[in-house]
Amino acid sequence: MGVKPLKRRPTPETTGKFVDCAAIDIVGLETRAIDSPDKLRDRGFQVVYARSAWEAMQTHAHSTLDVEVGGVMLGTLLRDSSGPYLYVHAIVPALAASQRATSVSFTGETWAAIHDAIDRDHPGAMIAGWYHTHPGFGVFLSDMDEFIQRSFFDLPHHAATVIDPTTGDCGTFVWRANKLTRESHLIDGAPTEEGFRAAIARLPKSRGPIGRAMDAIAQLDRKRLFALVALLCVGFSVFFYAMMVLLDGK
Ligand SMILES: [Zn+2]
Secondary structure, X not given: OOOOOOOOOOXXXXXXXXXXXXXXXXXXXXXXXXXXXXXXXXXXXXXXXXXXXXXXXXHHXXXXXXXXXXXXXXXXXXXXXXXXXXXXXXEEEEEEOOOOOOOOOOOHHHHHHHHHXXXXXXXXXXXXXXXXXXXXXXXXXXXXXXXXXXXXXXXXXXXXXEEEOOOOXXXXXXXXXXXXXXXXXXXEOOOOHHHHHHHHHHXXXXXXXXXXXXXXXXXXXXXXXXXXXXXXXXXXXXXXXXXXXXXXXX
């Protein structure tokens, strides 16, 4: 009481660091073309996911709708004729919120587990950023997410990916003039049969109102279905009777 709350979100003044992907040095970067047939490459810096990393991330993100989950992305800086890009080639699933209302966080233990996993499965790999889910509340970066980004992922190429598994929406955020900006990303390579099937299996979650109504009808037992059909028949009869009375009146 009476104590001024501490400002949780660091500003550029407090960290003293201005982060911008424009600062990426392209000298010495390996040149490699991207195979992304359905989407064009933007000019300048962009995030490109290897198909296998993308599918692994989606599988993890859709593994639960109950709590936030996430992990770190591993990648490398490359270039093509449009400029530098961050190539995300693998993920390390490492984060899970303890309960519904809490968000994912990076503790000392989390980092120890991440570095163990990198040493074991991807020795020498570079951390490219992190990803996490927002089940049911949309794609954006919260104040806490920005705090995490500024604390642990403040290099010019570091990215943040947010996925809402209830809608399938997925956003990639990069540092532009010290602000985290949502930008279009690319996926390199054709979908695997497994990934394609998994994507199809996830579709019902993102169906529109008609799809959800059909699902609800499919859930009804016989009695209720009969009552619904009877109600619709009565409704139509009343409608047609009213139309006939109206037309007769003319
Ligand atoms: Zn978040």
